[in-house]
Amino acid sequence: MKIKFWQKGSSRGVKLPHNKFTAKNAIETLPLPEKVIIPLHQNIGAPCVACVKRGEKVLTGQKIGDSDKFVNAPVHASISGTISTITTIINPPTGQPVTALVISSDREDSWVELNTTKNPKALSAREILGKIREAGIVGLGGATFPTHVKLSPPEDKKIDTIILNGCECEPYITADHRVMLEYGEKVLSGLNLISQILSPKNVYIGIEDNKADAITHLRELIAAKGYANSFEVVTLKSQYPMGAEKTLITNILHREVPIGGLPMDVGVVVQNVHTAVAIHNAVYEGRPFVERLVTVTGAVNNPKNLLVRLGTPLRTLIDYCGGLKKEAGEIILGGPMMGISQPDLDFPVTKGTSCILVTAGNPIREMDCINCGRCVEVCPMHLMPTRLAKNAKVGRYENCQEAYIDDCFECGSCAYSCPANIPIVQYIKVAKKELAKRRVAK
Ligand code: SF4
Ligand code: SF4
Numbered sequence: 001m002k003i004k005f006w007q008k009g010s011s012r013g014v015k016l017p018h019n020k021f022t023a024k025n026a027i028e029t030l031p032l033p034e035k036v037i038i039p040l041h042q043n044i045g046a047p048c049v050a051c052v053k054r055g056e057k058v059l060t061g062q063k064i065g066d067s068d069k070f071v072n073a074p075v076h077a078s079i080s081g082t083i084s085t086i087t088t089i090i091n092p093p094t095g096q097p098v099t100a101l102v103i104s105s106d107r108e109d110s111w112v113e114l115n116t117t118k119n120p121k122a123l124s125a126r127e128i129l130g131k132i133r134e135a136g137i138v139g140l141g142g143a144t145f146p147t148h149v150k151l152s153p154p155e156d157k158k159i160d161t162i163i164l165n166g167c168e169c170e171p172y173i174t175a176d177h178r179v180m181l182e183y184g185e186k187v188l189s190g191l192n193l194i195s196q197i198l199s200p201k202n203v204y205i206g207i208e209d210n211k212a213d214a215i216t217h218l219r220e221l222i223a224a225k226g227y228a229n230s231f232e233v234v235t236l237k238s239q240y241p242m243g244a245e246k247t248l249i250t251n252i253l254h255r256e257v258p259i260g261g262l263p264m265d266v267g268v269v270v271q272n273v274h275t276a277v278a279i280h281n282a283v284y285e286g287r288p289f290v291e292r293l294v295t296v297t298g299a300v301n302n303p304k305n306l307l308v309r310l311g312t313p314l315r316t317l318i319d320y321c322g323g324l325k326k327e328a329g330e331i332i333l334g335g336p337m338m339g340i341s342q343p344d345l346d347f348p349v350t351k352g353t354s355c356i357l358v359t360a361g362n363p364i365r366e367m368d369c370i371n372c373g374r375c376v377e378v379c380p381m382h383l384m385p386t387r388l389a390k391n392a393k394v395g396r397y398e399n400c401q402e403a404y405i406d407d408c409f410e411c412g413s414c415a416y417s418c419p420a421n422i423p424i425v426q427y428i429k430v431a432k433k434e435l436a437k438r439r440v441a442k
Pocket of ligand 1: 378379380381382383384385407408409410411412413414415424425
């Protein structure tokens with residue numbers, strides 16, 4: 001088996017224990033919840049505005065929030081029932097209040113009429129993009145950038161390569177792994193649709209070498225379907241953060257995305273494997289994006305990979321997994337490296353929720369920096385995390401700007417390596433938020 005290694009700075013990034021305890025757990029469908037809570041802002045970009053009122057009856061798949069902004073993805077009812085409340089909750093990724101619609105179930109799961117497509121190959125790129133947009137699809141690796149926007153690069157950016165990201169490099173999470181094993185045909189079908197939009201010369205599926213069964217399965221499917229001349233599965237070393245877009249591009253194509261740039265600046269679009277499945281469902285079956293795979297793992301009694309309706313409270317998933325263990329500590333949305341601590345179990349699963357990780361034990365105590373330089377050695381973006389953290393801590397945000405803070409993609413490698421337990425990424429997030437506020441105020 002040919003394995004691609006890091007092409008530049010092999011010491012960058014970190015070797016982590018994988019802890020993929022749920023890798024062999026087949027997907028289970030969580031029973032329909034009694035209620036769902038649908039935040040109106042679940043994507044990078046503009047929030048939605050509600051297009052239903054309190055007391056209104058809704059069908060599963062019915063659009064309940066939308067926006068006239070380009071960088072937005074509409075939201076849909078994930079169960080049928082009645083809009084019982086319109087409330088405000090705190091959105092963990094942003095820490096900002098967000099309006100949310102609560103739907104009380106009628107237990108019937110009555111769907112809107114689905115607009116299926118008999119011959120998707122006859123659709124134009126514009127028609128496919130329209131279906132992706134209307135289905136409310138966003139990047140499901142956690143980025144939540146609206147997919148129709150990412151697949152609409154400006155005319156001066158010529159895309160010659162698509163990379164489908166099946167790395168899932170964060171420890172513990174196994175949702176994408178199960179997607180590749182159990183929904184392989186839909187992954188390839190979605191990838192075909194992405195190719196139909198962008199007409200690339202090369203299409204790669206990047207998978208880390210700790211998922212040998214998924215690599216074999218997709219290679220066999222590709223051969224059986226006669227796609228061997230179109231798609232290539234690339235085996236990548238399991239080294240965090242291999243699944244970060246820029247790292248993936250460097251390792252597969254040996255191209256460097258410029259500082260402050262995007263993959264399209266080097267002719268590449270990266271999409272996640274779960275997103276490809278959502279694209280298939282939207283185009284072939286006319287299904288809006290109302291459910292996703294979530295790994296529930298860590299200090300819960302029966303860790304699982306669950307297919308969950310969006311808006312289901314976290315507590316419902318944890319109860320289904322046998323409840324919290326005695327030693328349970330923090331609840332993290334996402335993996336241990338990039339995930340966000342969530343104190344409220346009534347918060348819902350949203351489009352970006354790939355994992356609920358329950359840590360064991362008490363949070364660790366921050367100490368003073370000992371200038372060891374480990375954070376600098378591991379940063380895949382060649383930044384100086386210690387400088388960013390020190391300046392952010394005392395509010396010297398302009399110094400963070402000079403130290404290229406915008407190039408930090410919050411992978412957490414620095415904080416993981418820090419012997420002083422400094423929450424470097426949290427400081428960086430605060431600085432980014434303050435700098436963004438200043439930009440808006442100007
Ligand atoms: S500074 Fe940012 S990109 Fe660099 S290691 Fe830390 S979190 Fe990752
Ligand atoms: S790893 Fe931690 S202690 Fe070492 S230089 Fe970076 S911030 Fe300081």
